[in-house]
Amino acid sequence: MNRFEIVAREDYSDVTFMLEVLHPMMARAANPGQFVIVMSHAEGERIPLTIADFDRAKGTITLVIQAVGKSTMEMQATCHVGGVLHGLAGPMGIPSHLSDARKAICVGGGLGVAPVFPQARAFKQNEAYVIGVLGFRNKDLIFWEDKFRSICDELIICTDDGSAGIKGFVTDGIDLALKHHQDIDEVIAIGPPMMMKASADATRAAGIKTMVSLNPIMVDGTGMCGGCRVKVGEEVRFACVDGPDFDGHAVDFDDLMVRLRRYREEERIATERWSETCRMRATAVEPIEMPDIG
Amino acid sequence: MAKKRTVRSIPQERTPVRELDPLQRSANFDEVNCGYTENEAVLESQRCLFCPDPKCIAGCPVSINIPGFIERIGEKDFRGAYDIITGTNLLPAVCGRVCPQENQCEGVCVVGESLTPVAIGRMERFVGDMAISNRWVNIPFIESVRFRVGIVGSGPAGMACAADMAKAGCDVTVYEAFHEAGGVLRYGIPEFRLPNSVVDAEIEKLEMLGVKFECNTLVGRLFTIPQMLTELGFDAVFIGTGAGYPTMLGIPGDSLNGVLSANELLTRCNLMRARDFPNVDTPLPLGKHVVVIGAGNTAMDALRVSKRLGAASVTCLYRRSKAEAPARAEEVHHAEQEGIDFHWLSAPVEILDDGNGSVCAIRCIKMELGEPDRSGRRRPMPIGGSEFELETDQVVFAIGTNANPIIGQTSDLKLNNRGYIETDGDLMTSMAGVFAGGDIVTGAATVIEAMGAGRKAARGMKAFLGIRDIGPIGTGTARFGIDTREHNYRRVRTM
Ligand SMILES: Cc1cc2nc3c(=O)[nH]c(=O)nc-3n(C[C@H](O)[C@H](O)[C@H](O)COP(=O)(O)OP(=O)(O)OC[C@H]3O[C@@H](n4cnc5c(N)ncnc54)[C@H](O)[C@@H]3O)c2cc1C
Ligand SMILES: Cc1cc2nc3c(=O)[nH]c(=O)nc-3n(C[C@H](O)[C@H](O)[C@H](O)COP(=O)(O)OP(=O)(O)OC[C@H]3O[C@@H](n4cnc5c(N)ncnc54)[C@H](O)[C@@H]3O)c2cc1C
Ligand code: SF4
Ligand code: SF4
Ligand code: FES
Numbered sequence: 001m002n003r004f005e006i007v008a009r010e011d012y013s014d015v016t017f018m019l020e021v022l023h024p025m026m027a028r029a030a031n032p033g034q035f036v037i038v039m040s041h042a043e044g045e046r047i048p049l050t051i052a053d054f055d056r057a058k059g060t061i062t063l064v065i066q067a068v069g070k071s072t073m074e075m076q077a078t079c080h081v082g083g084v085l086h087g088l089a090g091p092m093g094i095p096s097h098l099s100d101a102r103k104a105i106c107v108g109g110g111l112g113v114a115p116v117f118p119q120a121r122a123f124k125q126n127e128a129y130v131i132g133v134l135g136f137r138n139k140d141l142i143f144w145e146d147k148f149r150s151i152c153d154e155l156i157i158c159t160d161d162g163s164a165g166i167k168g169f170v171t172d173g174i175d176l177a178l179k180h181h182q183d184i185d186e187v188i189a190i191g192p193p194m195m196m197k198a199s200a201d202a203t204r205a206a207g208i209k210t211m212v213s214l215n216p217i218m219v220d221g222t223g224m225c226g227g228c229r230v231k232v233g234e235e236v237r238f239a240c241v242d243g244p245d246f247d248g249h250a251v252d253f254d255d256l257m258v259r260l261r262r263y264r265e266e267e268r269i270a271t272e273r274w275s276e277t278c279r280m281r282a283t284a285v286e287p288i289e290m291p292d293i294g
Numbered sequence: 295m296a297k298k299r300t301v302r303s304i305p306q307e308r309t310p311v312r313e314l315d316p317l318q319r320s321a322n323f324d325e326v327n328c329g330y331t332e333n334e335a336v337l338e339s340q341r342c343l344f345c346p347d348p349k350c351i352a353g354c355p356v357s358i359n360i361p362g363f364i365e366r367i368g369e370k371d372f373r374g375a376y377d378i379i380t381g382t383n384l385l386p387a388v389c390g391r392v393c394p395q396e397n398q399c400e401g402v403c404v405v406g407e408s409l410t411p412v413a414i415g416r417m418e419r420f421v422g423d424m425a426i427s428n429r430w431v432n433i434p435f436i437e438s439v440r441f442r443v444g445i446v447g448s449g450p451a452g453m454a455c456a457a458d459m460a461k462a463g464c465d466v467t468v469y470e471a472f473h474e475a476g477g478v479l480r481y482g483i484p485e486f487r488l489p490n491s492v493v494d495a496e497i498e499k500l501e502m503l504g505v506k507f508e509c510n511t512l513v514g515r516l517f518t519i520p521q522m523l524t525e526l527g528f529d530a531v532f533i534g535t536g537a538g539y540p541t542m543l544g545i546p547g548d549s550l551n552g553v554l555s556a557n558e559l560l561t562r563c564n565l566m567r568a569r570d571f572p573n574v575d576t577p578l579p580l581g582k583h584v585v586v587i588g589a590g591n592t593a594m595d596a597l598r599v600s601k602r603l604g605a606a607s608v609t610c611l612y613r614r615s616k617a618e619a620p621a622r623a624e625e626v627h628h629a630e631q632e633g634i635d636f637h638w639l640s641a642p643v644e645i646l647d648d649g650n651g652s653v654c655a656i657r658c659i660k661m662e663l664g665e666p667d668r669s670g671r672r673r674p675m676p677i678g679g680s681e682f683e684l685e686t687d688q689v690v691f692a693i694g695t696n697a698n699p700i701i702g703q704t705s706d707l708k709l710n711n712r713g714y715i716e717t718d719g720d721l722m723t724s725m726a727g728v729f730a731g732g733d734i735v736t737g738a739a740t741v742i743e744a745m746g747a748g749r750k751a752a753r754g755m756k757a758f759l760g761i762r763d764i765g766p767i768g769t770g771t772a773r774f775g776i777d778t779r780e781h782n783y784r785r786v787r788t789m
Contacts, residue, residue: 004510029516039473045575046473046566071575087473089510094703219566219576222471222512223698224481224538225558231549236542241699255549258651262551266577273572 004085007060012143015067017076018052018114024059026051026091032118033096033213033245036061037221039087040079045071048218048240050115050190051091064114064143070270092221093244096211098122101185102129105177106152107199109135109170112191115213117147119188124151131181132156133173135195139163171198184208189248193257200248210248214239216259231255299343301408308410309338316631320601323485323569326628327391330413332370335420339368341412345404350414353402356382356746360399360414367417375421376430383418384457384749385450387426387492388479389742390419392591394622398742426495431502439463441759444528446513446701449477450741451534451732453500454748455755460503462752462761464529468500469511474565477536479741481565482557484595486602487625514704519728530727530755533707533715534748537733539696543587547645548691552653554579556586556596556692563599581688584608585656587642588692589619594626596690597634608634609684613641613661613674639663639674643681645689655683695738712737720754721747729755 008020026036035050053062067076079085096119104123108116113134123130132152136142137160148155156173157165166172170191178184187210189199196212203210216228216239223241230239231252237243312328313319319326330338342364350360359378366375379386395401395415403411424430443459445452448470460466474480476493497507513519513535522528540555542548559579562568566576584600586593589612601608610629612619615638619626630636639661648654660680663672697713708716708724714737715730717723723730731747733739756762 025516034515043567043574087510089471089473089512089516091515092512219558219561220472222538223700224540225561226540226542226555227558229542229549236549238539241703259549259551261651262579263577266571270572270575270577 004088006079006081006083006085009079009081012064013141015076016111016141016143017065017067019063019065019075019079020055020060021063021085021088022060023088026088027054027056027059027061030054030061030091031095032098032122034091034093035115035221035244036063036088036090036092037218038063038075038085040071040075041086044074044086046087046219046221047071048092048215048221050213052114052117054118062114064111066111068111069267070273073271073275089221092240094242096122096188096213096245098126099186099209100126101209103131103181103184104128105131105133105174105184105187107133107135107170107174107187107189107191107195109189109191109195111215112189112195112213113144116188116190117144119190120148121151129153131177131184133158133170133177135159135170135173135191136164137161169198170195171202174199174202178203178206178208186211187248188212193253193260196248196251197253200251200253204249211245212248212251213244214246214251214256215244216256217262230259299340301343301405304341304343304405304409305337306409308341308413309334309416311413311416313628316628316633319486320598320632321604323602325489326486327624329423330416330420332372332420335367335417336370338413338417339364341405341409342368343404349402349404350399350412354399355740355742356749358382358399358418363421364412364414364417367421372421372424373430376425379418379421380425382749383742384454384745385422385496385741386418387422388450388488388496389745390415390417390422391488391492392483392622392740393742394740396623423492426492431499436461436504437463438465439759439761441465441529441761442467442527443755444469444522444526444531445534446519446522446531447471447477447534447536447732447734448475448497448507448509449534449536449732449744450479451536451734451744451748451751452477452532453496454745455532455534455729455731455752456505456748457500457503458749458752459530459532459755460500460505462756464759464761466504467506467508467528469513470507470509471512472565473509475507475509477534478538481561482592482595484560484564484599486598487595512700514700519701519705519707519725523725523727530729530759532748532751532755533701533723533728533730533734534732534744535698535701535734536744537695537697537714537738539698540691541694541696543642543645543691543693545642545644547647547653550645550647550653551651552579552581552687553645553689553691556588556592556690557695559596559599559690560592563603569603578603579688580604581686582606583684583686584688584690585611585642585684585686586690586692587611588694589614589616589621589626590692590694591621591625592695593690593692594621594629596692597629598625598632600688600690601632601634605688609686610634610636611640611642611656611658612636612638614671615639615663618671637684640682641674641676642689646683653686653689655685656689657681657683695733697734697737701734720757721751722754722758727758 106120132155228239233250363375363378400411445468568576568578661674667673729751732744
């Protein structure tokens with residue numbers, strides 16, 4: 001069996017944390033827009049997470065995770081440097097098509113901030129003018145500002161409460177950018193479905209190409225279960241093999257949002273159970289030392 | 295044989311097999327068919343006529359010497375029976391359980407012309423189980439030939455090819471996208487038909503032959519097929535990625551919550567063990583009134599799993615009649631016993647929304663059978679004005695699968711117009727040294743056919759690599775081009 005060792009961890013806030021995992025082959029194969037399926041332990045769920053960064057020289061991939069439910073909260077409590085993940089498969093999905101846009105806006109909100117980074121960097125490497133628009137609820141949740149500054153020609157930070165950057169949502173940031181630049185070729189928006197929907201709406205009138213990265217519920221990530229199906233235009237597509245990137249103007253976001261609610265009750269049960277036993281289990285498994293099974 | 299047996303002298307009734315009580319078993323995942331005991335197997339073996347020209351062998355896709363192994367059972371030489379079966383079939387404990395015997399070996403058994411045919415599958419399973427519990431393995435003398443073979447996909451096709459290449463002395467690695475090996479045997483077929491312990495035992499045997507399994511490896515994305523031949527240094531590659539991509543219903547309402555593919559239901563239940571939720575993390579959608587569309591093995595599994603998960607009613611919708619149902623006869627029979635409601639000659643028209651994006655009912659239409667279509671089955675035609683509605687909170691579709699697109703997306707392999715991989719007579723693809731077989735070549739078929747394809751590809755691969763047998767090589771050829779008397783030991787390179 002493979003060992004997927006966690007070599008670095010950083011906590012960006014009390015809900016967001018970063019894991020760097022050793023997987024030299026994946027680091028070599030990964031491209032912007034792709035994701036992995038992680039199983040943190042043998043009884044765990046297979047959860048999709050975007051490859052937020054990769055370092056081919058070090059042979060690592062970086063995941064940035066928001067603790068929103070059982071699996072991600074548990075990972076927050078149990079994944080530490082030196083520990084291993086039970087399963088890590090990928091890179092999955094079709095890499096983002098790197099367009100020859102000369103000027104692009106890269107929008108990230110919530111759990112989409114990290115995944116938009118490799119795309120923004122790819123634009124920069126392609127010598128495009130890159131405008132970053134990042135949305136956070138408040139100042140304390142901001143992360144990777146430096147990383148984005150190093151590759152963006154302009155960076156607009158939006159906070160819900162105005163504690164940093166402009167006060168407002170990422171759509172306000174997009175409007176601002178569009179006001180100053182009439183020659184935007186492409187927008188990439190990654191984040192919660194509501195945010196991607198609003199971003200697509202913001203660019204629809206101007207007809208600016210807007211790509212989004214969809215995050216439906218997945219099981220296998222290999223095109224086998226059909227659980228990740230999304231409606232794009234008239235077609236049913238599987239986000240794991242046909243995406244996750246799609247034309248934001250064609251995506252049926254309402255359908256996606258309804259489908260994301262499908263396991264709400266089970267998610268609640270799992271999260272409550274986890275929270276009850278959380279402290280006990282978290283201390284029991286920390287720091288995790290897994291037997292080397294060669 | 296002392297006395298020549300005739301249809302009249304043999305036990306007239308097929309030896310029954312113990313099965314769990316339908317009422318009890320439909321609430322748990324224990325195996326339904328308990329299998330023959332030693333005495334029962336020996337008794338059933340008395341029913342074989344040892345035909346001079348055994349029809350059954352021709353009916354088996356891998357041409358097992360069926361009267362040969364039955365004779366050994368009669369002599370209580372079970373190890374001998376095992377040796378005969380495993381000369382051609384790597385997975386007797388699996389095939390004995392899941393082969394559609396009524397269409398294969400047993401379907402053409404001569405005894406079946408006047409009585410119930412000899413229970414070949416049950417005897418085969420008995421031998422396979424005996425081998426597992428006694429840990430019998432036929433590990434041949436393997437002489438390394440220093441070739442490296444990469445296998446993509448750990449289903450029956452990949453397992454069979456891996457075994458043959460390992461026996462031929464190659465260094466074999468099997469790559470599997472999931473975190474556990476076995477393909478459909480693991481994620482699709484539920485435990486009450488094929489316990490995981492059987493799949494584990496078969497995989498362990500491959501490991502004893504020196505086959506290495508690398509799970510969590512999505513070939514095409516982590517590395518491509520061409521990269522396997524170049525950077526990863528494999529001398530030959532076999533692709534057995536199956537045809538798991540589910541076909542959508544394509545009727546209004548098919549993306550509502552509560553509508554899911556049988557693959558998703560079965561994967562959550564079997565591979566992810568979601569039936570133990572919340573002790574495991576993967577949830578499973580539980581319906582009270584479940585409707586399953588289709589009548590193949592996958593549909594039967596989805597029906598019976600739903601029943602076991604506690605659904606109050608479970609209904610099967612199939613647009614043709616019971617006679618056309620593609621599932622194994624035993625599974626349809628078991629499903630009926632377990633209280634599944636069958637609506638034959640009924641097709642779904644529309645799935646209805648409860649107003650919150652979830653399914654609340656399904657509108658169906660009655661069908662009648664018209665002229666035979668190209669598949670030879672009579673074409674179902676809707677009967678005007680016969681629409682009816684069923685109340686349901688979960689619709690599971692099991693109407694077929696297509697080729698998985700990943701390998702096609704990431705290589706130049708020649709595919710046919712339906713996305714399946716094209717191969718020549720030796721199962722070599724358009725790329726030299728790359729072979730393919732199983733569902734990814736033929737479309738959804740059976741376990742034994744996938745296994746046969748894996749072996750046939752192994753044979754092509756050995757020829758490609760210039761590995762040949764020494765010692766006697768038989769002359770008779772079987773349906774998959776595998777010589778039934780082929781010796782799987784002591785091979786040397788000819789170059
Ligand atoms: C292609 C893809 C890439 C993703 N990348 C990242 C990433 O880089 N970082 C990250 O933190 N998360 C990412 N996600 C989302 C992540 O997979 C989910 O947050 C995770 O599965 C939730 O599991 P849980 O058990 O912790 O929460 P659950 O208990 O399952 O759910 C808790 C809450 O999260 C919501 N939720 C569940 N599944 C998803 C989902 N797939 N997408 C969005 N919300 C969901 C639920 O509606 C619920 O409100 C990605 C999802 C996809 C499909
Ligand atoms: C629910 C169900 C019940 C069935 N019941 C029966 C039955 O009773 N009797 C019978 O004879 N047949 C039955 N079948 C059919 C039978 O299981 C298949 O025909 C057979 O398993 C095909 O074998 P295979 O090796 O070609 O592919 P599979 O068994 O599908 O295995 C393919 C494997 O490859 C892996 N894979 C796919 N893509 C990649 C990739 N890119 N990289 C790495 N790995 C990859 C998959 O994860 C999978 O594990 C059933 C099928 C299903 C779905
Ligand atoms: S492998 Fe299948 S078809 Fe062949 S003898 Fe065994 S049960 Fe019959
Ligand atoms: S056809 Fe039937 S009776 Fe004849 S050898 Fe085969 S199993 Fe025996
Ligand atoms: S996650 Fe199963 S098909 Fe996409």
